[in-house]
Every structure is written in C-alpha cells, then in structure tokens.
Amino acid sequence: MAQHIAVLRGWHPALAMAELTALLPGHCPMASESNRLAILEGPLNPSEAFETLSVSSG
Numbered sequence: 315m316a317q318h319i320a321v322l323r324g325w326h327p328a329l330a331m332a333e334l335t336a337l338l339p340g341h342c343p344m345a346s347e348s349n350r351l352a353i354l355e356g357p358l359n360p361s362e363a364f365e366t367l368s369v370s371s372g
Contacts, residue, residue: 318354319346337366 320343322330327349334343334352343352 317356318358320352320354322350322352333370337370338363 318341320334322334324330331343331345331352338354338358341354341356341358343354345351346353
C-alpha cells in the first residue's frame with residue numbers, strides 16, 4: 315500500500331511525473347492506474363515535502 319499519493323497537474327502527465335521524480339529523488343514515484351496519480355514510497359516529512367514541492371510549477 316502506498317504511503318503517499320501525489321496528484322499530477324499540467325498538460326502532460328509524463329512531464330509532471332518527471333518533475334516529481336526530480337524533486338523527490340529518494341521516493342521513486344510510480345504511476346498508478348490513473349495517469350494523474352503517482353504513488354510515493356518511503357518516509358516523507360510533510361514540512362520538507364511542502365518546502366521541496368513549493369518550487370514546482372503547480
């Protein structure tokens with residue numbers, strides 16, 4: 315079971331997945347059944363995640 319799920323935005327899901335992979339390299343995002351949801355494995359501190367993801371386009 316996934317510890318975290320990320321919702322991908324934008325016009326191109328593969329580009330959003332690549333951005334998420336670059337921003338959170340230690341979590342190995344994997345695509346779910348939907349191309350707009352990514353599963354993140356491993357521990358993720360919410361405050362660190364917010365700080366890291368705040369630089370993304372979305």
